[in-house]
Amino acid sequence: xxxxxxxxxxxxxxxxxxxxxxxxxxxxxxxxxxxxxxxxxxxxxxxxxxxxxxxxxxxxxxxxxxxxxxxxxxxxxxxxxxxxxxxxxx
Numbered sequence: 001x002x003x004x005x006x007x008x009x010x011x012x013x014x015x016x017x018x019x020x021x022x023x024x025x026x027x028x029x030x031x032x033x034x035x036x037x038x039x040x041x042x043x044x045x046x047x048x049x050x051x052x053x054x055x056x057x058x059x060x061x062x063x064x065x066x067x068x069x070x071x072x073x074x075x076x077x078x079x080x081x082x083x084x085x086x087x088x089x090x
Contacts, residue, residue, distance in 0.1 A: 016085040021074065025088035028065030034058060037078040045071060064089050 018024075020033050032040070035058055042051040042064065050072070053062055064072070069090050076083040 014081050014083050016076070016083045020083075021085050021087055025090050026064060027090060029061040029063050030087060031059050031061055032056070032076060032078075034076065034078040034083070036080075037076060039077045041075040042067070043073040043075060045073070047073070 016034075021030055022033070024030065037056040037058070037060075039052060039054045040056060040062060041049045042053075042062075043049050050067065051064075056062070064087070067089050070088075072087050072089060074083075074085045074087055076085070
């Protein structure tokens, strides 16, 4: 059998371009090329917030090294928008 988890996101959002978050995949630290970042939420595939970060400057690193290897969603509030992206931590 196969189980699927559907997560509904009820807020206007924009998908980020591929090179906005780098490196992706990552061994630990990522950087985000966006201006005016208010917050970043790192979420599991089930939508649970695992880590939140605020007051991030363009190019600042976010450390994911303490997370288990896998795929995570990022919810980034910046430039008066909400952006979503996936990141692979290995």
